[in-house]
Amino acid sequence: MSTHTGHPAQQGPEPLDLNDPRLSRFDIVQEGARRDDIEIVHYEPQVVAGSKAERRLTRTVAMMFLLTGAAATAFLIIYIWWPWRWEAGRGGDKWYTPLLGLTLGVALLGIGFGILTWGKKLLAKEVSIQDRHDQPGSPEDRRIAGETLLYMADELGVKRRPLLGASLLAGLLPVGAVAAAPLVGGLISNPHKNNQMFTTGFQPQDGKKIRLVREDGRPIRPADISAGGQLTVFPGIDGGVSNKHADSPTLLIHLREDDAQKSRAANQRKGHGDYMWGNYVAFSKICTHAGCPASLYEQQTNRLLCPCHQSQFLITDNAKPVFGPANRPLPQLPIEVDEEGFFVAKSDYTETIGPDFWERP
Amino acid sequence: MKRRKFEVAALPAKTAGALDDRFQAATPLRKVLNKVFPDHWSFLLGEIALFSFIVLLLTGTFLTFFFEPAMTEVVYNGSYAPLRGTPMSAAYASSLDLSFDVRGGLIMRQMHHWAALLFMASIVVHMLRVFFTGAFRKPRETNWIIGSLLFWVGFLAGFTGYSLPDDGLSGTGLRIASGIMLSIPVIGSWLTSSIFGGEFPGTIIISRFFIAHVLLIPALLLALISVHLGLVFKQKHTQWPGPGRTNENVVGERFFPRYVLKQGGFFMVVFGVIALMGGLFQINPIWYFGPYEAWVVSAASQPDWYVMFLDGSTRLMPAWEISIPIGDGYVIPPLFWPTVVLPGILVGLSLMYPFLEARRLKDYKHHNLLQRPRDVPARTAAGAMAVAFFIVLTLSGGNDVIADKFHISLNAMTWAGRIGLLVVPPLAYYLTYRICLGLQQHDREVLAHGVETGIIKRLPDGRFVEVHQPLSAADGHDGHGPALDYVGWVVPKKMNRLGALGPAIRGFFYPIEKPAEAPVSPGHPPVEPRPEREEIGSGESRR
Numbered sequence A: 001m002s003t004h005t006g007h008p009a010q011q012g013p014e015p016l017d018l019n020d021p022r023l024s025r026f027d028i029v030q031e032g033a034r035r036d037d038i039e040i041v042h043y044e045p046q047v048v049a050g051s052k053a054e055r056r057l058t059r060t061v062a063m064m065f066l067l068t069g070a071a072a073t074a075f076l077i078i079y080i081w082w083p084w085r086w087e088a089g090r091g092g093d094k095w096y097t098p099l100l101g102l103t104l105g106v107a108l109l110g111i112g113f114g115i116l117t118w119g120k121k122l123l124a125k126e127v128s129i130q131d132r133h134d135q136p137g138s139p140e141d142r143r144i145a146g147e148t149l150l151y152m153a154d155e156l157g158v159k160r161r162p163l164l165g166a167s168l169l170a171g172l173l174p175v176g177a178v179a180a181a182p183l184v185g186g187l188i189s190n191p192h193k194n195n196q197m198f199t200t201g202f203q204p205q206d207g208k209k210i211r212l213v214r215e216d217g218r219p220i221r222p223a224d225i226s227a228g229g230q231l232t233v234f235p236g237i238d239g240g241v242s243n244k245h246a247d248s249p250t251l252l253i254h255l256r257e258d259d260a261q262k263s264r265a266a267n268q269r270k271g272h273g274d275y276m277w278g279n280y281v282a283f284s285k286i287c288t289h290a291g292c293p294a295s296l297y298e299q300q301t302n303r304l305l306c307p308c309h310q311s312q313f314l315i316t317d318n319a320k321p322v323f324g325p326a327n328r329p330l331p332q333l334p335i336e337v338d339e340e341g342f343f344v345a346k347s348d349y350t351e352t353i354g355p356d357f358w359e360r361p
Numbered sequence B: 001m002k003r004r005k006f007e008v009a010a011l012p013a014k015t016a017g018a019l020d021d022r023f024q025a026a027t028p029l030r031k032v033l034n035k036v037f038p039d040h041w042s043f044l045l046g047e048i049a050l051f052s053f054i055v056l057l058l059t060g061t062f063l064t065f066f067f068e069p070a071m072t073e074v075v076y077n078g079s080y081a082p083l084r085g086t087p088m089s090a091a092y093a094s095s096l097d098l099s100f101d102v103r104g105g106l107i108m109r110q111m112h113h114w115a116a117l118l119f120m121a122s123i124v125v126h127m128l129r130v131f132f133t134g135a136f137r138k139p140r141e142t143n144w145i146i147g148s149l150l151f152w153v154g155f156l157a158g159f160t161g162y163s164l165p166d167d168g169l170s171g172t173g174l175r176i177a178s179g180i181m182l183s184i185p186v187i188g189s190w191l192t193s194s195i196f197g198g199e200f201p202g203t204i205i206i207s208r209f210f211i212a213h214v215l216l217i218p219a220l221l222l223a224l225i226s227v228h229l230g231l232v233f234k235q236k237h238t239q240w241p242g243p244g245r246t247n248e249n250v251v252g253e254r255f256f257p258r259y260v261l262k263q264g265g266f267f268m269v270v271f272g273v274i275a276l277m278g279g280l281f282q283i284n285p286i287w288y289f290g291p292y293e294a295w296v297v298s299a300a301s302q303p304d305w306y307v308m309f310l311d312g313s314t315r316l317m318p319a320w321e322i323s324i325p326i327g328d329g330y331v332i333p334p335l336f337w338p339t340v341v342l343p344g345i346l347v348g349l350s351l352m353y354p355f356l357e358a359r360r361l362k363d364y365k366h367h368n369l370l371q372r373p374r375d376v377p378a379r380t381a382a383g384a385m386a387v388a389f390f391i392v393l394t395l396s397g398g399n400d401v402i403a404d405k406f407h408i409s410l411n412a413m414t415w416a417g418r419i420g421l422l423v424v425p426p427l428a429y430y431l432t433y434r435i436c437l438g439l440q441q442h443d444r445e446v447l448a449h450g451v452e453t454g455i456i457k458r459l460p461d462g463r464f465v466e467v468h469q470p471l472s473a474a475d476g477h478d479g480h481g482p483a484l485d486y487v488g489w490v491v492p493k494k495m496n497r498l499g500a501l502g503p504a505i506r507g508f509f510y511p512i513e514k515p516a517e518a519p520v521s522p523g524h525p526p527v528e529p530r531p532e533r534e535e536i537g538s539g540e541s542r543r
Helices: A025-035 A052-081 A092-122 A139-156 A162-187 A257-270 B011-023 B026-034 B041-064 B090-100 B105-132 B141-163 B168-182 B188-196 B205-235 B255-280 B305-316 B336-361 B377-397 B399-405 B410-449 B531-537
Strands: A038-044 A125-131 A230-235 A250-254 A280-284 A296-298 A303-305 A312-314 A320-323 A335-337 A343-345 B073-075 B087-089 B249-254 B322-324 B330-332 B451-458 B464-469
Touching: A025 A038, A025 B026, A052 A092, A092 B105, A092 B255, A280 A335, B026 B255, B041 B105, B041 B205, B041 B255, B073 B090, B087 B090, B090 B105, B105 B141, B105 B255, B105 B305, B105 B377, B141 B168, B141 B205, B141 B305, B141 B336, B168 B188, B168 B336, B188 B205, B249 B255, B305 B336, B305 B377, B305 B410, B377 B399, B377 B410, B399 B410
Parallel strands: none
Antiparallel strands: A038 A125, A125 B249, A230 A250, A250 A280, A296 A303, A303 A312, A312 A320, A335 A343, B073 B087, B322 B330, B451 B464
């Protein structure tokens, strides 16, 4: 079959006799296209049958498919026999996933490029033109559709029998509410149950003050932190060091003498005169912006940085936000040392912990 | 009795006949097989999203066989020694098992993650293509809206999936998400508490995200994608202007056999690239992050790329709090504006854009031909402005990393972002507008005076001029051909594009058909009045 350049099929009503034995298969295809308002205006094989170019392309495509077979086989062999379990140190396992990816990728790319080459290089190029037929329906058709819909409304007689419409509505509305009720009722949860948004694990239990403990649960003596040092502390209660009390992690800082004086003065100004114990100060670690732990403490400037959105808090000035998007200071935990010499919280935080919200007083 | 001979050769035809008897498939099948699709490399961007989605479904189903969506506390006892004995949630432990104790689980996890990133990236690039070429205009506004929704639903799919492993990084993301929900005025605390089942983090959020991630959101995506494709099929694809191409026809290839082969091959290529990435490029190594603990975070905590612009907007937002002194006092925290209001505006703007533009231009006609971005400077410039806005925000989402790597003050980076967000987009608008006008002018110049040849001629009076090769044959009176009209398509600007020099190396991005050779059917009069116009559309050399 050589070049078929659109010998334009007659526009007139002269359908091809498909039973004509002289018709080639392409003629039939072209007739089918014509019936769909498609004209194949250009159809040109890219390679001559039996030519060197065709043999070369055929070999290329075949090579790609064979490459796929080889890569897929390699994938299976690696999948089954390569050592894959994680071992400390340099195990062969670290090559397992890359080798799987490499072989799987090559296998898929082989078949992909094989098909692409087959389609793009060995098949005839064509240019076909199809009518869009995206005109809207004729005015008559539109009218008929509209009238049919209105006729249905007439038949139902919604206008003549208003009671039906009203009662249907009255019946359906509660049904809709019924559909929503279990979802809303099941999911809804009062955020202010047990005053949970305003309390933390440091809330004294049965009049007993809560100790500050480390991550491993051990209580802390003042001597445990050197000047300029800091420690993340938790309420010494059951589950205090867990996500159950995600609002309780606190940063206990041992300030240097001059910083401590500044801090004390700032505390006095705010009416938090007794919140510090000696040169020790404790602030909530939960950022008041979006709730990340504000955990990067810069000793030199006494700034605490939240790594999520870069809010910065000045520890010596009641942890006031000095840069970034946070709008309120980190709450301060009033601390003291109990008779056994361990840090305790005098009371719970007096301000709300964590991200801001509408009804925060 | 004679046994009827069983003819194997007639079997396909008989089966096909039997099927058509029952389902009347022959005629609709012919229509589908014959359907004509226009071809251009930029029409394949959306396909990448579709194919990534298929890979996502395949790999995601595999992952569900092993993942345990529970926040029950367990003690890890798997192969990865550094975390052995650590208490963690069952979700995190099973994600670790997927990475270390399920054979081939890690590559599936990584392919799933890479496919998700590719899905979102190809949606964005596809959207830019549709925007800059005006493919969203009537009658395709519905599909533009569905496409925009696909981005946001994909965003949700990505975020819920990213949160599932319950590792240190994703837990921090979840914490921020809870902060964002809390910031919504009036209902914030109730909404957060209802979604998390109490105070953050609660014990149920992973299970809820799981069912959203594996059932609700994929179902929604699947429905939207089906309608999206169905509408492309029904409304037929747009096409670039060119020889024989009009607003009323589609010029291209029939669906079968060549087009469908190319699609199939392309799917395997996308699949293959995802497999290579999933195997060779590590992504989200959750075992380094540890389980989520509310008090642990590290610097350089960045979300996936498509969330970074919101992270950036959050970082740039000044600490403006609105207090309402009624009763005990109420606040609207600054977090509300960049994370709830901004995305809301972006969704609204993108959904409305086709209608806004149609209203501004009073253009309510059908458009099936695409526009070159340079021909619509206002739209192109607006698009560039949006892209600039997005880039400033995305860079700001990683400003701590930039500050660290380039030894810049972090505060300076924040200020650069704040000022940049106000200055860069208008600048991008202005520059793009001017570039569009310049390109338009150059097109007209070439049409009027011809292509620069690089040959310098000295005139008798001593002046030097460059010889131009006119695009149309000289008609006698001034050595120039008649001035050609611009027809909305590429104007050849190099001699080899005219065939006057050796062929250019065939570009990857050029259309494969040779428009100059495409005869115009008598039933479809050419777009241009003169036949030599066909050369304008020439996408490549003629020898």
